[in-house]
Structure formats: C-alpha cells, structure tokens
Amino acid sequence: KNQVEQSPQSLIILEGKNCTLQCNYTVSPFSNLRWYKQDTGRGPVSLTIMTFSENTKSNGRYTATLDADTKQSSLHITASQLSDSASYICVVISYQAGTALIFGKGTTLSVSS
Amino acid sequence: NAGVTQTPKFQVLKTGQSMTLQCAQDMNHNSMYWYRQDPGMGLRLIYYSASEGTTDKGEVPNGYNVSRLNKREFSLRLESAAPSQTSVYFCASSARDLYEQYFGPGTRLTVT
Numbered sequence: 001k002n003q004v005e006q007s008p009q010s011l012i013i014l015e016g017k018n019c020t021l022q023c024n025y026t027v028s029p030f031s032n033l034r035w036y037k038q039d040t041g042r043g044p045v046s047l048t049i050m051t052f053s054e055n056t057k058s059n060g061r062y063t064a065t066l067d068a069d070t071k072q073s074s075l076h077i078t079a080s081q082l083s084d085s086a087s088y089i090c091v092v093i094s095y096q097a098g099t100a101l102i103f104g105k106g107t108t109l110s111v112s113s
Numbered sequence: 114n115a116g117v118t119q120t121p122k123f124q125v126l127k128t129g130q131s132m133t134l135q136c137a138q139d140m141n142h143n144s145m146y147w148y149r150q151d152p153g154m155g156l157r158l159i160y161y162s163a164s165e166g167t168t169d170k171g172e173v174p175n176g177y178n179v180s181r182l183n184k185r186e187f188s189l190r191l192e193s194a195a196p197s198q199t200s201v202y203f204c205a206s207s208a209r210d211l212y213e214q215y216f217g218p219g220t221r222l223t224v225t
Binding site (some may be wrong): 004031034041043044045046048056080089093095100101103105106 | 116131153154156157158203205211213214215216217218219
C-alpha cells in the first residue's frame with residue numbers, strides 16, 4: 001500500500017534553534033517528493049520539489065534531502081524563526097493510474113521565543 | 114495576480130442542504146483539484162480535472178460532484194450535506210497534471 005509517514009507528529013523548539021523533520025514513504029513507482037508549509041488557517045505553500053536523482057535542495061533556511069534507496073526524506077530548518085511555526089507536509093508523487101499524490105499527515109512545528 | 118481564490122470562506126449547513134463551493138485561478142493552469150482536510154489526517158483528493166473538459170474521481174468522491182466550468186473555474190457541489198462532510202476544503206491548480214500545485218485559502222464547512 002502506498003503510504004507516507006511523517007515524524008514527529010509535533011515539535012516545539014526555541015527560536016534560533018535548528019530542527020529536522022522526517023518523511024518515510026512506501027510509494028512505488030516514485031516520481032518526485034514535495035515539502036509544503038501550511039500556516040494555520042491557510043492553504044499549503046510549496047517549499048521544495050525533488051526528483052529521483054536529486055539528493056539535496058535548498059530554499060533559504062529550508063533544506064530538503066532525499067534518499068531514494070531507503071525511501072526517506074528530511075526537511076532541515078536552520079536558525080528557526082517564529083514565522084516557521086506551521087504544519088509541514090510531505091507529498092510523494094507517483095505517475096501511475098489512480099491516486100498519484102500521496103500526502104503525509106504533517107508535522108506541526110511550534111517555535112517559541 | 115490573485116492566484117487561486119475560493120468562495121465562501123466559511124459556511125454552515127444543516128443536514129440535507131445543498132451548496133456549491135467555487136474556485137477560480139488566474140494563472141492559466143490546465144489542471145485543478147479539490148481536497149478536504151480533516152484533523153489528524155492528510156489532505157485527501159476528492160475530484161480533479163486534468164484539463165478543461167475532463168474530471169476524474171479522487172480518493173473520496175462519494176457525496177460530491179464537480180463541474181469544470183471553463184479553464185479558470187472548478188466548482189464542488191454537495192447535493193445533500195451530511196455531518197461527515199464537515200471539513201476544510203481546498204482547491205488547487207497546477208500548470209499540468211501533477212505539476213507543482215498552488216492552493217487556495219480554503220473553505221471551512223460545518224454541517225449540523
């Protein structure tokens with residue numbers, strides 16, 4: 001069964017600290033993996049898109065990694081800010097018939113001062 | 114550019130009532146999608162339209178219908194609302210099917 005599992009479910013960190021969010025997937029065949037940020041009461045916004053051949057991709061203080069062999073991805077946030085408080089959603093895309101976008105349940109990050 | 118817009122932002126319905134959620138995009142995208150998001154669950158695809166004139170069922174289509182009115186607009190209709198349809202509904206669009214998606218602000222629907 002195609003699944004995307006994210007951990008931890010929630011995380012609290014102090015402003016200025018770094019953190020890493022995990023995404024494990026069992027989706028096959030794999031096309032690409034995306035990380036979205038969803039602020040409370042808003043729609044998700046794309047952070048990164050990674051294809052099979054990409055290991056690392058950065059977007060400002062956000063760095064995503066992908067290990068297609070172990071089917072794991074991580075999102076690293078550097079020098080966290082209060083505005084990073086949000087839900088982070090991992091999505092795996094599989095180009096095959098039927099449902100091709102598999103969403104994780106998200107990790108809720110709270111950054112406190 | 115407004116991106117993806119949704120109306121209404123909030124709605125309360127009684128069981129059995131009907132309503133249509135509206136979605137429009139101004140990015141000239143070919144593909145549009147409707148999702149629902151419930152607490153503790155990931156976004157789930159209700160219906161999508163890969164291109165103007167086509168619609169397909171997603172993961173949870175029961176109780177919903179859609180209309181791709183034109184390239185810009187994609188509506189979601191609840192014919193007879195049920196409490197299980199209480200959720201936040203998101204519309205999204207992408208240049209082509211499965212390309213990067215842009216989401217609207219959501220509609221919060223409560224069915225009593």
